[in-house]
Amino acid sequence: KQEVTQIPAALSVPEGENLVLNCSFTDSAIYNLQWFRQDPGKGLTSLLLIQSSQREQTSGRLNASLDKSSGRSTLYIAASQPGDSATYLCAVTVRGTYKYIFGTGTRLKVLA
């Protein structure tokens, strides 16, 4: 059974810091890994999708890496801003399951 864990559960940093969010999964036989952000009371916004054949994806100040063999993904946020404050979620897809399995989320607060 696939389980997805995110560490830390919460993080508070001063503006301008570079930071790393972690996502771990127990079954390495994944197809995709997707990072989302969720603002309070809002829906999920897709940030990055890493396909199974890829090792990383970049979008602006965001960089996500994937290491299937070790069951890990990291989301790197460069030069953090107060607007980055949100909950960050990772989700994986596993063959034959027709579903995205979500992690527990990291609640990020960037202080001005």
Place this chain on the structure above:
Amino acid sequence: DTAVSQTPKYLVTQMGNDKSIKCEQNLGHDTMYWYKQDSKKFLKIMFSYNNKELIINETVPNRFSPKSPDKAHLNLHINSLELGDSAVYFCASSHPWRGGDAMNTEAFFGQGTRLTVV
């Protein structure tokens, strides 16, 4: 243009009532989902539909009945609402899974429906 839209955004109702949540996507996707986010913010799959056909029912009570009139719509009807049904319900869509593989599929989520049962 909203890619995945849900209505209503908020729903407050009494125990025992029946209610529906509607979902529409304009992304041309074949696969649609319902997720439930509990009070601890954990997201869990409820249903998956592929080309209007039910693929996954993740041990959801029979009181929950999804209906997909066409590939762009997936509605959720809930009978005899209970206090424990209070949660945020999210609709999502993606390109189709082929043979159970989600290769290169990106999921897009609606804004959620906050259901409160009193």
